[in-house]
């Protein structure tokens with residue numbers, strides 16, 4: 001029985017993934033309805049923010065009476081009114097007899113209430129099926145709900161010896177086209193890309209999503225003293241742009257920039273933006289997930305401030321061996337190996353020439 005549930009839960013996860021890039025700040029959810037012989041009767045997923053939840057779509061897609069059937073879903077059904085009515089009520093109304101759930105809703109205000117409502121209506125509830133995979137799928141939603149901060153991943157492209165640019169700031173291209181295409185897919189997933197004034201000045205990147213039917217992420221540039229040129233490529237009008245600058249930056253400097261650019265002002269700590277304050281401000285401005293594409297100094301500052309959840313590193317089979325080249329993380333101090341930041345590797349992928357490693361910071 002449990003192995004059949006696991007198989008169906010994997011299907012829910014696959015369905016849910018189709019909502020990536022479209023449902024933020026909602027969770028990714030997929031749902032399957034099946035009979036006692038495990039024949040699939042119907043399925044659905046949360047397709048677009050503000051629209052039907054996965055359970056409602058699966059129920060609406062069913063062509064037959066659902067009385068006495070089973071429903072499996074990766075996240076506990078909701079029991080409260082949000083943009084749509086509670087899914088638990090519809091499940092009860094349709095006479096479904098058993099619910100299989102991957103994980104409890106991490107929102108402390110609704111957590112376990114959906115399951116409680118279903119149990120009170122006499123429905124059998126089995127929970128915790130493939131819980132770890134379900135949590136991985138909704139890592140952004142969990143961080144948002146529990147910490148009210150964006151989920152942050154650093155992406156770097158390095159040589160085998162950890163360099164991201166030469167001493168003359170040449171960085172095009174460390175990795176090959178296949179790796180760079182993977183980055184385009186990632187840009188489609190995250191709400192926003194975060195970069196630094198230095199990277200804009202040295203590289204003049206666009207940081208758009210060039211996938212067919214892709215979605216351009218919000219582009220966030222940290223520029224404490226507003227040193228970037230208003231003519232930089234990144235300041236085109238292709239997607240929302242946020243510049244994070246010091247609360248001491250003169251108005252006259254800001255006025256030089258096009259009016260479609262949003263400014264967030266933050267305090268300074270030692271002449272740099274207070275990154276903790278910045279993350280809270282970004283969250284309050286609707287940024288729920290961020291991919292950082294910056295140099296070693298900003299990368300390290302974010303890690304030091306405990307603001308980073310994940311790392312995706314593309315490693316090219318090259319060795320730069322230059323003491324003055326730019327490191328992917330720079331500015332720290334480690335006397336001993338035990339001073340290192342530790343990560344848990346989630347996956348490794350061989351691309352055409354390069355390797356892609358994804359992991360989480362151990363907290």
Ligand SMILES: NC(=O)c1ccc[n+]([C@@H]2O[C@H](COP(=O)([O-])OP(=O)(O)OC[C@H]3O[C@@H](n4cnc5c(N)ncnc54)[C@H](OP(=O)(O)O)[C@@H]3O)[C@@H](O)[C@H]2O)c1
Nearest residue numbers: 156157164171196197198224272273294295296297298301
């Ligand atoms: N291969 C890759 O994956 C990759 C990706 C991106 C960039 N790069 C390369 O990285 C190079 C730049 O690296 P970098 O190490 O010199 O610069 P960086 O880490 O990109 O940027 C450092 C700048 O960030 C700003 N900043 C604001 N608040 C900060 C804080 N709290 N802590 C630290 N920095 C803060 C500061 O500029 P302000 O004072 O102006 O705010 C600082 O000068 C470029 O040549 C680029 O090509 C490579």
